[in-house]
Amino acid sequence: MRNVWFIAGDLLQEASRRRWLLGMGLAITLGGALLGFALQLDVADGVLAGARLFGGSFGNDLTTPEAALRPVFATAATSVFGFGLLFGVLSCSDFAPTLFAEGRIEHLLALPIRRAELLLGVYAGVLAIAVCGATYAGAVFTLLLGLKSGVWSWAIFAGGGMACVAFTAVYAVMLASAVFVRSSTLSAALGFALLFAGSALTRPELAALFESGPHRTLFTAAVACLPRFWLLGRLGTAAASGGVLDTDMLRATLGTLVFGGGCVMLAIWEFERKDH
Amino acid sequence: MDAIAVTALVKDYGGWLARSKKRALDHVTLRVPAGSAFGLIGPNGAGKTTLLKALLGVIEPSEGHVRVFEREPRDVNVRRRIGYLPERLNMPSAFTALAFLRSVARLKGVAQPTEDAERQLERVGLHAERGLRLGTFSKGMRQRLGLASALLGGPDLLVLDEPTDGIDPKGRADVRAILQEERARGATLFLNSHLLSETERICDRVGFLVAGKVLREGAMLELCGDTSRFNLRFAVDSQTGGLAALGFMPGDQAGAYTCVGCSVAELNSKLAQARESGAMLVELAPQMRDLEAVLLEVMEPRRA
Numbered sequence: 122m123r124n125v126w127f128i129a130g131d132l133l134q135e136a137s138r139r140r141w142l143l144g145m146g147l148a149i150t151l152g153g154a155l156l157g158f159a160l161q162l163d164v165a166d167g168v169l170a171g172a173r174l175f176g177g178s179f180g181n182d183l184t185t186p187e188a189a190l191r192p193v194f195a196t197a198a199t200s201v202f203g204f205g206l207l208f209g210v211l212s213c214s215d216f217a218p219t220l221f222a223e224g225r226i227e228h229l230l231a232l233p234i235r236r237a238e239l240l241l242g243v244y245a246g247v248l249a250i251a252v253c254g255a256t257y258a259g260a261v262f263t264l265l266l267g268l269k270s271g272v273w274s275w276a277i278f279a280g281g282g283m284a285c286v287a288f289t290a291v292y293a294v295m296l297a298s299a300v301f302v303r304s305s306t307l308s309a310a311l312g313f314a315l316l317f318a319g320s321a322l323t324r325p326e327l328a329a330l331f332e333s334g335p336h337r338t339l340f341t342a343a344v345a346c347l348p349r350f351w352l353l354g355r356l357g358t359a360a361a362s363g364g365v366l367d368t369d370m371l372r373a374t375l376g377t378l379v380f381g382g383g384c385v386m387l388a389i390w391e392f393e394r395k396d397h
Numbered sequence: 398m399d400a401i402a403v404t405a406l407v408k409d410y411g412g413w414l415a416r417s418k419k420r421a422l423d424h425v426t427l428r429v430p431a432g433s434a435f436g437l438i439g440p441n442g443a444g445k446t447t448l449l450k451a452l453l454g455v456i457e458p459s460e461g462h463v464r465v466f467e468r469e470p471r472d473v474n475v476r477r478r479i480g481y482l483p484e485r486l487n488m489p490s491a492f493t494a495l496a497f498l499r500s501v502a503r504l505k506g507v508a509q510p511t512e513d514a515e516r517q518l519e520r521v522g523l524h525a526e527r528g529l530r531l532g533t534f535s536k537g538m539r540q541r542l543g544l545a546s547a548l549l550g551g552p553d554l555l556v557l558d559e560p561t562d563g564i565d566p567k568g569r570a571d572v573r574a575i576l577q578e579e580r581a582r583g584a585t586l587f588l589n590s591h592l593l594s595e596t597e598r599i600c601d602r603v604g605f606l607v608a609g610k611v612l613r614e615g616a617m618l619e620l621c622g623d624t625s626r627f628n629l630r631f632a633v634d635s636q637t638g639g640l641a642a643l644g645f646m647p648g649d650q651a652g653a654y655t656c657v658g659c660s661v662a663e664l665n666s667k668l669a670q671a672r673e674s675g676a677m678l679v680e681l682a683p684q685m686r687d688l689e690a691v692l693l694e695v696m697e698p699r700r701a
């Protein structure tokens with residue numbers, strides 16, 4: 122198990138020295154900061170308060186500042202969730218294919234480490250990058266909104282947290298694809314495809330578009346095993362805005378983790394038997 | 398004890414989707430005694446790298462067995478005793494030389510990773526470059542660093558694929574010296590090199606792998622030595638006048654002679670007569686053919 126952390130640590134070290142990755146993070150931070158400080162966000166403070174964004178009210182003028190700002194925090198949490206996942210797929214797609222490159226993989230496999238440890242190390246390392254990224258994004262948004270509105274809330278971190286949960290499944294698919302076919306492009310494409318499928322195809326409204334009968338049943342069965350990212354996003358938003366958490370959301374969280382675990386198991390199974 | 402024992406090893410490439418299977422190794426049987434230096438020789442595409450990968454458990458045999466120190470090569474405890482240098486070691490370019498070695502040492506379970514990494518960097522002549530990123534390293538420097546990574550932890554078996562590839566002549570001499578030190582320490586060497594002269598200098602056993610088959614294998618002396626041709630050197634100030642009459646052919650240097658086409662018994666008989674006539678023998682050795690000649694001889698039937 123110690124080797125898993127060593128490999129994850131090496132991957133983090135490698136990621137921290139990737140200039141394009143750091144540059145992209147910096148660019149997003151600067152973009153966010155510019156947008157944040159340009160926002161017209163006013164809070165009329167008092168026992169009862171209202172908030173205005175871009176000069177318009179939220180329709181909840183007479184309430185506490187925390188309650189008035191809930192929609193803003195919810196939007197921020199949703200942004201962290203969505204953009205975090207997109208950034209994660211884009212930035213992490215080549216870690217596994219690089220590690221599996223000729224001349225590197227046989228060197229690693231000749232070391233006294235188990236193949237499963239190597240794969241789990243990569244998975245853990247990438248998830249650690251995701252957690253760092255989500256924490257960073259949450260901190261930036263919290264700081265911006267806190268400075269602008271004077272209301273400090275940790276709620277935005279919920280969006281980042283749910284993005285990390287979703288990413289466990291997304292990266293598991295990317296990792297498995299890299300084990301079968303060593304290609305960062307394919308890995309990223311499958312990551313985006315799963316994001317799309319989990320955010321759009323699994324919505325019940327979409328199934329309702331099919332005629333009831335075998336077509337709808339077939340479609341529902343086809344998407345049944347896919348993780349429900351839209352529910353995870355909603356969970357993050359609900360947590361950020363003090364909304365109600367329902368059992369569907371929690372089931373979706375568990376389902377996503379199980380789906381990710383299954384994909385990692387598949388990757389390990391193939392990796393164990395594969396010649397390099 | 399054998400450090401490596403390969404029995405009837407077969408490796409086929411091409412899965413169930415492939416139109417045809419390619420047999421990379423065809424019933425290879427090989428034994429490498431512990432403490433020896435074994436050189437694997439063969440043309441391109443002979444299956445040398447495949448054999449090396451099978452020894453390390455990187456690929457699974459289709460048939461047959463591979464045992465390293467009498468155990469499966471995929472056994473973690475066996476791989477702890479192996480140092481491996483691949484032909485084209487692909488290293489993370491963002492790492493420094495020291496960070497890379499430290500990482501490998503940690504994964505090898507070396508007790509003091511930093512100290513060992515520093516020591517091996519010193520041995521391969523890269524200590525001054527330990528803080529440089531690998532992206533800035535030349536091919537020769539990468540090769541030396543790869544050797545340093547193989548040496549980490551003092552392995553009992555060194556499996557080296559083209560260890561001197563891209564290294565300058567001075568560096569090659571350094572690598573040879575390191576490999577001699579490792580042998581003196583008791584390590585077994587398994588060397589795959591296209592540079593036959595390097596193999597001749599380092600190895601005491603060789604195996605010729607052609608088209609996936611081991612066509613000849615054994616001690617260097619057995620394979621390259623000629624039992625009917627001997628080189629002799631007699632003391633210059635002794636009576637060498639009658640040697641030509643006994644069948645010894647004079648060589649280029651003073652006192653040097655060759656005995657061609659005689660058995661060991663005939664040679665001893667002639668030597669006894671030479672001594673009686675006052676000639677004093679200083680040196681006697683079977684004539685050695687170089688590995689290139691033996692390789693061509695091994696491959697000749699296939700070419701025909």
